[in-house]
Amino acid sequence: MKTVVITGSARGLGFEMAKNFRAHGFNVVLSDINEQNLANAKVELSKMEGAGEVASVVCNVCDLNQVENLWAQAFAQFGSVDVWINNAGVNQPPKHAWDLTEKEIDFLINVDLKGTINGSNVAMRGMAKQGFGAIYNVEGFGSNDAYQENLVMYGTTKRAVTYFTTALAKEAKIAGHNVIVGKLSPGIMITDFLTSSNGQDGTSELPEKVKKVYNILGDYPDVIAKFLVKKMVKNTKNNAHIQWLTNGKAFCRFMGAGFNKRNFFE
Numbered sequence: 001m002k003t004v005v006i007t008g009s010a011r012g013l014g015f016e017m018a019k020n021f022r023a024h025g026f027n028v029v030l031s032d033i034n035e036q037n038l039a040n041a042k043v044e045l046s047k048m049e050g051a052g053e054v055a056s057v058v059c060n061v062c063d064l065n066q067v068e069n070l071w072a073q074a075f076a077q078f079g080s081v082d083v084w085i086n087n088a089g090v091n092q093p094p095k096h097a098w099d100l101t102e103k104e105i106d107f108l109i110n111v112d113l114k115g116t117i118n119g120s121n122v123a124m125r126g127m128a129k130q131g132f133g134a135i136y137n138v139e140g141f142g143s144n145d146a147y148q149e150n151l152v153m154y155g156t157t158k159r160a161v162t163y164f165t166t167a168l169a170k171e172a173k174i175a176g177h178n179v180i181v182g183k184l185s186p187g188i189m190i191t192d193f194l195t196s197s198n199g200q201d202g203t204s205e206l207p208e209k210v211k212k213v214y215n216i217l218g219d220y221p222d223v224i225a226k227f228l229v230k231k232m233v234k235n236t237k238n239n240a241h242i243q244w245l246t247n248g249k250a251f252c253r254f255m256g257a258g259f260n261k262r263n264f265f266e
């Protein structure tokens with residue numbers, strides 16, 4: 001039986017991916033910095049039908065020791081880890097780069113970039129030793145060099161995540177590890193993340209013009225998770241880029257925008 005570990009999986013995309021892996025028969029290791037949400041997520045996931053088991057480990061991805069403990073707990077319980085997803089992430093407060101405090105910048109870089117690096121390195125070391133595995137990192141706004149006012153620092157971290165992940169895939173190949181590395185591009189998801197800055201809920205109201213675009217291009221995370229997990233389960237290629245909102249899909253959405261009656265923010 002296969003095992004997946006997903007960071008930041010107490011809610012949002014991480015939790016929806018967990019549900020889909022459970023439906024695919026995997027053992028699922030949930031993990032999050034938020035203990036209460038994690039406990040609730042474990043109860044909810046355990047109620048779902050699935051051949052595998054559900055485990056949970058509290059883990060702050062910024063802390064290498066905690067990430068190593070996450071690997072150790074998963075490995076001890078299930079004997080191997082087939083898929084590891086670095087999903088934990090936080091949004092930035094809606095400010096220009098120069099108006100962010102040093103604390104806010106450190107926090108973003110620590111969670112979104114260093115957290116992904118910690119998870120990737122720990123998983124790579126473990127998977128190289130066990131002889132197989134797949135690591136996926138979650139991209140975000142900025143990964144493709146796009147620009148939006150007040151999202152520059154978040155975009156900087158995600159651009160770096162994309163570079164790091166591509167380079168990691170190459171290094172894994174050069175090293176001869178039987179480990180594949182890939183990128184997940186979820187597009188725009190209607191989750192608490194959109195209105196939260198630095199991991200806090202409901203701290204910012206989105207501007208009307210941004211809501212308009214999100215109503216056209218956005219989707220709920222369950223729809224996106226189903227797509228991403230189906231692709232991951234099938235994927236055997238290194239350096240895969242699993243993308244929900246392709247340029248073609250975005251073009252079609254804008255073309256059909258006149259008929260689009262969705263309003264996620266009512």
Ligand SMILES: NC(=O)c1ccc[n+]([C@@H]2O[C@H](COP(=O)([O-])OP(=O)(O)OC[C@H]3O[C@@H](n4cnc5c(N)ncnc54)[C@H](O)[C@@H]3O)[C@@H](O)[C@H]2O)c1
Binds near residue numbers: 010060141191
């Ligand atoms: N929502 C979007 O539109 C969108 C778009 C593209 C990419 N993403 C990315 O997708 C991923 C998931 O986003 P989401 O929308 O589900 O967000 P979310 O806020 O709903 O969930 C993120 C989870 O990560 C956890 N987390 C935060 N800091 C952590 C830390 N230090 N250690 C461990 N867990 C931590 C949170 O507690 C939360 O449960 C993130 O990497 C985000 O950057 C989001």
